Amino acid sequence: xxxxxxxxxxxxxxxxxxxxxxxxxxxxxxxxxxxxxxxxxxxxxxxxxxxxxxxxxxxxxxxxxxxxxxxxxxxxxxxxxxxxxxxxxxxxxxxxxxxxxxxxxxxxxxxxxxxxxxxxxxxxxxxxxxxxxxxxxxxxxxxxxxxxxxxxxxxxxxxxxxxxxxxxxxxxxxxxxxxxxxxxxxxxxxxxxxxxxxxxxxxxxxxxxxxxxxxxxxxxxxxxxxxxxxxxxxxxxxxxxxxxxxxxxxxxxxxxxxxxxxxxxxxxxxxxxxxxxxxxxxxxxxxxxxxxxxxxxxxxxxxxxxxxxxxxxxxxxxxxxxxxxxxxxxxxxxxxxxxxxxxxxxxxxxxxxxxxxxxxxxxxxxxxxxxxxxxxxxxxxxxxxxxxxxxxxxxxxxxxxxxxxxxxxxxxxxxxxxxxxxxxxxxxxxxxxxxxxxxxxxxxxxxxxxxxxxxxxxxxxxxxx
Amino acid sequence: xxxxxxxxxxxxxxxxxxxxxxxxxxxxxxxxxxxxxxxxxxxxxxxxxxxxxxxxxxxxxxxxxxxxxxxxxxxxxxxxxxxxxxxxxxxxxxxxxxxxxxxxxxxxxxxxxxxxxxxxxxxxxxxxxxxxxxxxxxxxxxxxxxxxxxxxxxxxxxxxxxxxxxxxxxxxxxxxxxxxxxxxxxxx
Numbered sequence: 001x002x003x004x005x006x007x008x009x010x011x012x013x014x015x016x017x018x019x020x021x022x023x024x025x026x027x028x029x030x031x032x033x034x035x036x037x038x039x040x041x042x043x044x045x046x047x048x049x050x051x052x053x054x055x056x057x058x059x060x061x062x063x064x065x066x067x068x069x070x071x072x073x074x075x076x077x078x079x080x081x082x083x084x085x086x087x088x089x090x091x092x093x094x095x096x097x098x099x100x101x102x103x104x105x106x107x108x109x110x111x112x113x114x115x116x117x118x119x120x121x122x123x124x125x126x127x128x129x130x131x132x133x134x135x136x137x138x139x140x141x142x143x144x145x146x147x148x149x150x151x152x153x154x155x156x157x158x159x160x161x162x163x164x165x166x167x168x169x170x171x172x173x174x175x176x177x178x179x180x181x182x183x184x185x186x187x188x189x190x191x192x193x194x195x196x197x198x199x200x201x202x203x204x205x206x207x208x209x210x211x212x213x214x215x216x217x218x219x220x221x222x223x224x225x226x227x228x229x230x231x232x233x234x235x236x237x238x239x240x241x242x243x244x245x246x247x248x249x250x251x252x253x254x255x256x257x258x259x260x261x262x263x264x265x266x267x268x269x270x271x272x273x274x275x276x277x278x279x280x281x282x283x284x285x286x287x288x289x290x291x292x293x294x295x296x297x298x299x300x301x302x303x304x305x306x307x308x309x310x311x312x313x314x315x316x317x318x319x320x321x322x323x324x325x326x327x328x329x330x331x332x333x334x335x336x337x338x339x340x341x342x343x344x345x346x347x348x349x350x351x352x353x354x355x356x357x358x359x360x361x362x363x364x365x366x367x368x369x370x371x372x373x374x375x376x377x378x379x380x381x382x383x384x385x386x387x388x389x390x391x392x393x394x395x396x397x398x399x400x401x402x403x404x405x406x407x408x409x410x411x412x413x414x415x416x417x418x419x420x421x422x423x424x425x426x427x428x429x430x431x432x433x434x435x436x437x438x439x440x441x442x443x444x445x446x447x448x449x450x451x452x453x454x455x456x457x458x459x460x461x462x463x464x465x
Numbered sequence: 466x467x468x469x470x471x472x473x474x475x476x477x478x479x480x481x482x483x484x485x486x487x488x489x490x491x492x493x494x495x496x497x498x499x500x501x502x503x504x505x506x507x508x509x510x511x512x513x514x515x516x517x518x519x520x521x522x523x524x525x526x527x528x529x530x531x532x533x534x535x536x537x538x539x540x541x542x543x544x545x546x547x548x549x550x551x552x553x554x555x556x557x558x559x560x561x562x563x564x565x566x567x568x569x570x571x572x573x574x575x576x577x578x579x580x581x582x583x584x585x586x587x588x589x590x591x592x593x594x595x596x597x598x599x600x601x602x603x604x605x606x607x608x609x610x611x612x613x614x615x616x617x618x619x620x621x622x623x624x625x626x627x628x629x630x631x632x633x634x635x636x637x638x639x640x641x642x643x644x645x646x647x648x649x650x651x652x653x
Contacts (some may be wrong), residue, residue: 015641015644015645015648016641016644018623019622019623020622022621022622022623024638024641024644024645026645026648026649026652035495035496035542036541036542036543038497038498038499039498039499039500039543042498042499042500047635049635063495064495064496076496078496078497079496081496081498082496082497082498085498127541127543128540128541129539129540129541129565143541143565144541144565144568145541145542145543145546145565145568145569145572146500146543146544147543147569147572147573147634148568148572150635151634151635151638154635154638154639155635155638155639155641155645156645157638157641157645159623159634159638161621161623163564193483193535193538194483194534194535194538194561194563197535197561197563197564198564224539227535227538227563227564229564293483293485293538314482314533314534317481318481318482318483321481411487411492411540412492413492413493413495413496430485430487430539430540432485432487432488432539433487433488433510434487434488434491434510435487438491438510
């Protein structure tokens with residue numbers, strides 16, 4: 001019987017089938033952060049349980065840590081307590097922790113790949129919906145809740161009903177100035193925020209093969225924004241080239257054996273998917289969201305839509321509500337909408353290639369006087385690499401704040417938040433109401449587009465630069 | 466976990482689609498290390514609006530929430546389900562749910578009921594006419610009211626079992642120890 005990439009990774013992790021379509025699966029890598037884990041560790045302690053495989057568990061602090069001066073104590077006492085709790089839990093249960101002072105600290109979905117801990121064919125879980133990121137390596141990687149975090153800590157297993165499989169075939173080649181973020185936003189715009197609910201998306205096609213590893217992570221990262229359980233891309237030479245030589249990657253003869261095994265994680269040419277969607281990369285322009293879900297997105301050359309023109313009553317209501325929140329008038333050209341803030345960061349777009357792309361846009365220019373712009377590298381290692389390349393100087397000279405690593409203003413759990421009514425060009429993944437701060441208005445876009453918006457002080461088509 | 470077998474209670478409606486977990490429980494309430502104390506912060510930003518559905522007098526004491534498609538999308542935060550449960554909701558009825566939210570419900574004694582959009586619309590309309598009660602029976606997988614509405618629903622069998630028996634999932638999985646150990650030996 002033919003199998004897809006997802007079928008193969010699933011089959012390789014089945015400990016036992018429990019009932020129709022529901023299996024107990026073995027987890028290869030469990031990533032842990034400070035916000036969704038304290039109640040799980042408390043549960044273990046209460047039941048006098050241990051962590052079954054601490055060596056397959058990795059922890060870091062990212063969601064609520066400050067990105068300013070790290071020599072100062074955390075000003076927010078409640079956040080500090082949560083960060084301390086992870087330190088205590090990691091020590092008590094024998095889990096490696098990349099703490100706030102570690103050079104390896106960073107967003108959990110940036111440091112997993114960076115360490116070579118994320119590898120093809122793995123089953124990876126984390127109490128965070130953007131765990132989908134790791135699927136870029138051909139892993140089955142999914143976000144879970146805190147009860148499941150506790151379950152994985154105690155048993156190294158997870159109980160799942162097998163999701164269906166959706167093929168997203170992206171063909172053609174990207175125009176200059178258009179990138180991975182535009183592809184995934186365009187796809188979400190096409191299938192909707194629940195378009196892949198109950199499915200694992202496999203991204204296929206020549207446009208996907210042409211992406212770098214970091215671009216593939218951007219695509220897979222936002223699979224959850226289409227409702228998918230996970231996103232996956234079959235591993236190839238690009239994948240192996242990225243993993244090789246990283247601290248946790250196999251080496252020597254073990255590397256050769258690993259690559260041989262990893263090459264088997266692919267879909268048969270005649271494999272059957274439950275659903276298909278296709279996208280022509282050559283027809284995708286720079287994308288910008290105008291509403292309060294990632295599916296409310298349009299080409300930068302478009303205008304703010306008129307809710308009255310939308311097909312269903314539900315669409316009309318949702319769009320009208322979104323425009324009211326966003327303070328936008330139907331028919332307004334997207335290019336030209338003034339912004340107050342720019343956020344270059346998040347697990348979607350804060351890796352070194354993202355920072356290089358943005359730096360190339362801002363080099364020799366200056367941030368608009370009306371804009372406060374910040375760069376929050378995805379990890380301290382990304383930050384160090386950028387500094388070796390002089391990118392920090394490029395950003396600082398252009399008027400950007402250059403900060404320490406964390407989730408930061410993607411979700412605004414730390415001090416990096418929008419004020420009410422402030423409008424932000426963001427490279428992150430969610431434009432929900434209040435996501436970046438109560439009353440804040442978020443427009444999602446690529447790093448190149450956000451960088452250009454910072455300079456101009458309004459949304460702008462980076463292709464015109 | 467408290468088992469869920471059947472429940473009859475006051476229903477209230479939140480007729481919006483794509484209600485994300487950031488709305489259900491905003492990030493500033495995720496900094497704690499406990500599983501309790503979230504009920505008062507449910508829909509915190511929206512509740513600042515006096516006209517918000519849950520602020521209306523007729524919504525007080527509701528234990529069943531009837532809402533739009535793709536409820537619980539976005540972040541994996543289980544705090545969203547804790548907040549709904551601690552506020553008093555035992556069941557959520559919607560045309561569709563986000564996957565992680567659904568898994569979190571089954572592990573916290575909150576029953577997610579998926580019904581066709583037309584049925585959900587009917588229930589939403591009936592909540593607007595004063596106090597309105599719905600009965601949800603998980604053993605029979607039936608939702609009904611006193612005005613003749615009755616519809617079957619199809620919960621995930623595993624989630625249904627967790628809810629019906631109020632199971633501690635970890636204890637259940639630990640019974641699989643021989644299989645887990647065998648898997649580990651064959652993949653060492």
